[in-house]
Amino acid sequence: MLQQTQVATVIDYYIKWMKRWPTVQDLAAATLEAVNQMWAGLGYYSRGKRLHEGAQKVVSELKGQMPRTVDSLLKQLPGVGRYTAAAVGSIALGQVFTTSFITDDWSGLVRVLCRLRAIGADSTGPVSIANTLVDPERPGDFNQAMMELGARVCTPKGPLCSQCPVHSLCHSFRKVSPQRRSW
Ligand code: SF4
Numbered sequence: 001m002l003q004q005t006q007v008a009t010v011i012d013y014y015i016k017w018m019k020r021w022p023t024v025q026d027l028a029a030a031t032l033e034a035v036n037q038m039w040a041g042l043g044y045y046s047r048g049k050r051l052h053e054g055a056q057k058v059v060s061e062l063k064g065q066m067p068r069t070v071d072s073l074l075k076q077l078p079g080v081g082r083y084t085a086a087a088v089g090s091i092a093l094g095q096v097f098t099t100s101f102i103t104d105d106w107s108g109l110v111r112v113l114c115r116l117r118a119i120g121a122d123s124t125g126p127v128s129i130a131n132t133l134v135d136p137e138r139p140g141d142f143n144q145a146m147m148e149l150g151a152r153v154c155t156p157k158g159p160l161c162s163q164c165p166v167h168s169l170c171h172s173f174r175k176v177s178p179q180r181r182s183w
Contacts (some may be wrong), residue, residue, distance in 0.1 A: 003084075004044055013042055025064060027055035050079025070095055091140035108150025109143060115154060118171035 001010045001017075017038055021027040027035075032052055039048035054077045058066055067073045070089035073080050080088075089095040113119070135142040153160045167173045 001042060003047060005042055024055045024058050027052060028059040053078045068093060090143045094139060096134050096136050096139045109146040112146050112150045112154045115172040116170050118175055
């Protein structure tokens with residue numbers, strides 16, 4: 001639901017959805033018509049359809065068990081691409097995914113990591129970032145925090161370094177002389 005739609009809009013839909021279909025089995029048993037009705041207003045209906053197809057596949061072919069790795073999420077569930085697999089893998093399954101899963105959709109995270117380490121790289125595309133930077137204990141929290149930081153503070157233009165919670169760790173921040181800082 002959060003792909004292409006803001007959190008504030010999604011919250012009500014998510015609560016109603018989970019109340020009606022609290023388990024993957026419940027969703028699998030629903031009709032596509034009911035799914036589309038529930039999705040009305042969120043846009044991009046293919047997301048609801050794919051979610052429904054995914055639930056049906058989990059129930060009919062995977063004995064009701066969700067895939068437990070990033071690789072199997074990617075291979076076994078329709079509509080799950082690298083971005084979603086990496087997000088679910090790190091947030092729900094606590095997996096440290098490999099850099100091959102970083103896509104353009106993760107550019108905010110890549111930008112923050114590049115700036116923190118002052119790595120000269122094209123932060124709009126996939127770059128090789130050492131997996132050791134990801135907290136192995138809490139990869140989901142780490143990835144969410146980095147993406148949030150990239151979206152709200154360490155923005156592409158005019159980063160809010162004076163408000164940044166990690167500026168004391170940031171190599172780029174240190175490299176820019178105080179006179180040249182716009183913050
Ligand atoms: S200090 Fe500035 S450049 Fe460094 S991570 Fe924070 S916002 Fe980004």
